[in-house]
């Protein structure tokens with residue numbers, strides 16, 4: 761496990777840009793952390809790292825559930841399961857079909873579902889330390 765500490769949203773986005781290099785095509789990345797921890801902020805950087813979207817264009821998929829960002833090499837699916845409550849609802853999203861070799865799934869609130877708790881998934885956990893300070897822990901499979 762690797763631990764980072766950031767002191768602003770911009771620093772977390774910058775870390776996301778760098779962490780993009782660690783993410784493997786065809787994989788699932790679980791973003792853990794409380795409301796406002798910075799999961800979506802991290803995705804802004806990851807999307808920039810893959811040249812898939814500008815940070816400002818990455819918004820929370822809380823209501824739309826899935827956002828797609830296409831880069832030259834990779835398609836990112838940014839998924840927010842906060843409003844998904846049952847395995848049946850999860851199944852209707854068809855996440856398995858999105859997991860192609862040139863795609864990466866970035867999932868917020870995935871820990872709600874045991875089926876997504878695979879040790880094959882890279883995990884980025886964010887903890888609020890203070891108003892603008894976050895501890896960010898990267899666990900690679």
Ligand SMILES: Nc1ncnc2c1ncn2[C@@H]1O[C@H](COP(=O)(O)OP(=O)(O)OP(=O)(O)O)[C@@H](O)[C@H]1O
Pocket residue numbers: 766767768769770771772793794795796797798799800801802820842868891892893894
């Ligand atoms: N060091 C930091 N890293 C990330 N975000 C920070 C930091 N300091 C302050 N913030 C602020 O915290 C908020 C994080 O919001 P964000 O939407 O990224 O959280 P989230 O984990 O996706 O929440 P949710 O579960 O509601 O989707 C933003 O308003 C951001 O500006």
Ligand SMILES: [Mg+2]
Pocket residue numbers: 799800801820840868
């Ligand atoms: Mg979010």
